[in-house]
Amino acid sequence: MKSLSLHMLLALAAIVAMAMLSLTIGAADMSISAVWRGQGDDTLILMASRVPRTLAIILTGISMAISGLIFQMLTRNKFVEPATAGTTESAGLGLLVAVFFLPSAPLIVKMCVAAVFAIAGTVLFLRILDRLPVHEPLLVPLVGLMLGGVIGAVGTFFAYQADLLQYLGIWTTGEFSGVLRGRYEILWITGVLAALGYVFADRFSIMGMGKDVSVTLGLNYRGVMWLGLLIVSVISAVVVVTVGTIPFLGLIVPNIVSRMMGDNLRAAVPWAASLGAGLLLLCDILGRVVRAPYEIPIGTIFGVIGSAVFLYLLLGRQSHAVR
Amino acid sequence: MIRINGVSHQIAGAPILSDVTLTLPKGGITALIGPNGAGKSTLLSLMARLTRIQSGSISFDDADVAETPTQELAKRLSILRQDNVLTARLTVQDLVGFGRYPHHKGRPGPTDVKLVNDALQAMALTPLRTRFLDELSGGQRQRALVAMVLAQDTDYVLLDEPLNNLDMRHARQMMIRLQTAARTQGKSFVVVIHDINFAAAYADRIVALKDGRVLATGTPAEIVTPAMLNDIFDLDIVVQQIAGHPFALHQIAPPSTQ
Numbered sequence: 001m002k003s004l005s006l007h008m009l010l011a012l013a014a015i016v017a018m019a020m021l022s023l024t025i026g027a028a029d030m031s032i033s034a035v036w037r038g039q040g041d042d043t044l045i046l047m048a049s050r051v052p053r054t055l056a057i058i059l060t061g062i063s064m065a066i067s068g069l070i071f072q073m074l075t076r077n078k079f080v081e082p083a084t085a086g087t088t089e090s091a092g093l094g095l096l097v098a099v100f101f102l103p104s105a106p107l108i109v110k111m112c113v114a115a116v117f118a119i120a121g122t123v124l125f126l127r128i129l130d131r132l133p134v135h136e137p138l139l140v141p142l143v144g145l146m147l148g149g150v151i152g153a154v155g156t157f158f159a160y161q162a163d164l165l166q167y168l169g170i171w172t173t174g175e176f177s178g179v180l181r182g183r184y185e186i187l188w189i190t191g192v193l194a195a196l197g198y199v200f201a202d203r204f205s206i207m208g209m210g211k212d213v214s215v216t217l218g219l220n221y222r223g224v225m226w227l228g229l230l231i232v233s234v235i236s237a238v239v240v241v242t243v244g245t246i247p248f249l250g251l252i253v254p255n256i257v258s259r260m261m262g263d264n265l266r267a268a269v270p271w272a273a274s275l276g277a278g279l280l281l282l283c284d285i286l287g288r289v290v291r292a293p294y295e296i297p298i299g300t301i302f303g304v305i306g307s308a309v310f311l312y313l314l315l316g317r318q319s320h321a322v323r
Numbered sequence: 324m325i326r327i328n329g330v331s332h333q334i335a336g337a338p339i340l341s342d343v344t345l346t347l348p349k350g351g352i353t354a355l356i357g358p359n360g361a362g363k364s365t366l367l368s369l370m371a372r373l374t375r376i377q378s379g380s381i382s383f384d385d386a387d388v389a390e391t392p393t394q395e396l397a398k399r400l401s402i403l404r405q406d407n408v409l410t411a412r413l414t415v416q417d418l419v420g421f422g423r424y425p426h427h428k429g430r431p432g433p434t435d436v437k438l439v440n441d442a443l444q445a446m447a448l449t450p451l452r453t454r455f456l457d458e459l460s461g462g463q464r465q466r467a468l469v470a471m472v473l474a475q476d477t478d479y480v481l482l483d484e485p486l487n488n489l490d491m492r493h494a495r496q497m498m499i500r501l502q503t504a505a506r507t508q509g510k511s512f513v514v515v516i517h518d519i520n521f522a523a524a525y526a527d528r529i530v531a532l533k534d535g536r537v538l539a540t541g542t543p544a545e546i547v548t549p550a551m552l553n554d555i556f557d558l559d560i561v562v563q564q565i566a567g568h569p570f571a572l573h574q575i576a577p578p579s580t581q
Binding site for chain 2: 073076077078135137202203205206208209210211212213215216217218219220258259262263264
């Protein structure tokens with residue numbers, strides 16, 4: 001137990017170090033020492049762009065990792081995440097609908113519309129899951145990808161008809177370069193939801209053992225299911241509206257954590273949060289450094305790294321997920 | 324006391340249980356026996372509220388299964404089902420620890436720790452406590468699941484084929500452990516057992532189901548007889564008395580019919 005908390009401290013130290021590094025990197029010239037000396041321009045860049053961006057990355061990393069973890073408990077399947085099960089696409093469709101019908105509404109209202117769509121899409125996915133045989137775990141992500149494809153196609157068609165195609169890019173590719181003060185604050189909602197995920201960690205763990213065990217242990221199975229659904233859908237909606245889709249994050253982080261320390265969420269949630277934030281910070285730093293002063297979208301970087309890690313997890317020694 | 328009153332159940336129009344009425348006194352081991360498809364698992368599942376009761380009623384002491392809040396029932400009765408597909412990757416001690424959830428709701432105290440340790444000890448799992456379930460053999464996993472049910476520490480415990488996958492040593496140990504808990508703590512076990520001789524040796528009473536009906540209820544001496552077994556299983560079985568227990572030599576056909 002003692003060495004465990006030591007590891008946790010090391011992980012937190014690494015995240016703080018990367019966050020500091022992240023603050024100092026960027027296209028505009030800025031130095032921390034100049035801020036210290038009280039130079040106005042540098043202070044403005046730091047407070048209006050760099051700090052919001054780094055906070056947004058950390059919040060997104062934490063909340064997407066935890067939403068992936070909860071989603072895998074909801075579906076009892078290790079091969080799915082909100083982005084491969086129609087949730088993200090539904091949120092995107094909701095955003096398009098909101099932009100079309102309520103173009104002048106504030107971001108938070110658009111986010112709420114996206115959340116409602118995300119919930120509906122996730123419920124649809126879970127309904128379909130009920131009809132799939134339990135012993136075919138690989139069917140679940142396939143069906144999720146198909147459902148996501150169908151909903152995404154509806155979104156594209158709608159965007160095409162409504163002349164909103166440029167909005168598609170917002171949620172298909174995750175990007176932090178547009179994050180500024182005043183445009184990221186609703187991401188704090190995901191922080192609250194992620195904390196809620198930790199508070200209810202035991203219940204989600206029990207839910208992950210299936211309906212019979214849940215009922216035997218006196219858990220309000222439907223209630224916990226809905227809570228999980230709500231957390232996952234709203235996190236997806238907020239991230240889609242503010243940052244865009246970051247593929248694989250919600251998939252690989254829970255898988256790595258599950259392999260390291262199992263599915264007891266009380267222990268797994270802090271690690272998933274650290275790993276999610278750390279990986280996303282790392283990828284964002286890479287994206288800004290590789291072709292500086294140009295920037296590679298974080299969704300692209302994470303897609304490359306994430307798919308490689310996922311393949312390793314799939315093909316690597318005896319996949320636990322298959323069981 | 325468990326009262327099962329006029330319970331009938333259908334699945335897709337096919338009758339599974341027909342007007343089952345049973346009264347089981349508190350304390351002791353009740354073995355539920357019968358051929359495949361007799362309705363044993365369905366009855367257990369209805370008793371544990373895992374399946375909604377279609378007609379009739381079931382109650383444990385004064386608690387009616389259909390009307391008592393599920394959190395309340397979780398402190399009174401626990402169940403181990405026959406087919407447990409656990410996809411979650413948990414350690415043995417985490418799994419058994421969740422058995423205490425109905426009592427501590429996420430904040431385990433000293434009593435919870437002690438009962439988990441006792442359950443691990445009883446199922447001979449203490450050396451395996453930090454292992455993950457997917458690193459265990461079938462029999463070890465079965466013992467872990469039973470330990471979880473024991474840790475729940477309920478007055479009534481329903482076990483659907485708890486001896487599945489167990490070797491002779493662990494099967495005997497488990498039955499002895501159940502018997503001890505029944506005698507010293509007054510616990511009531513309802514156990515589906517396929518090995519009739521385990522039922523004969525350890526059960527206080529045997530309930531025989533066939534085609535969804537209660538065929539017979541009685542002590543092992545009353546049920547484990549060639550005539551009765553023939554009624555239940557449609558099989559000629561030689562029964563001998565060994566060490567004070569009736570033993571059914573069901574593996575071999577009686578000499579006369581060979």
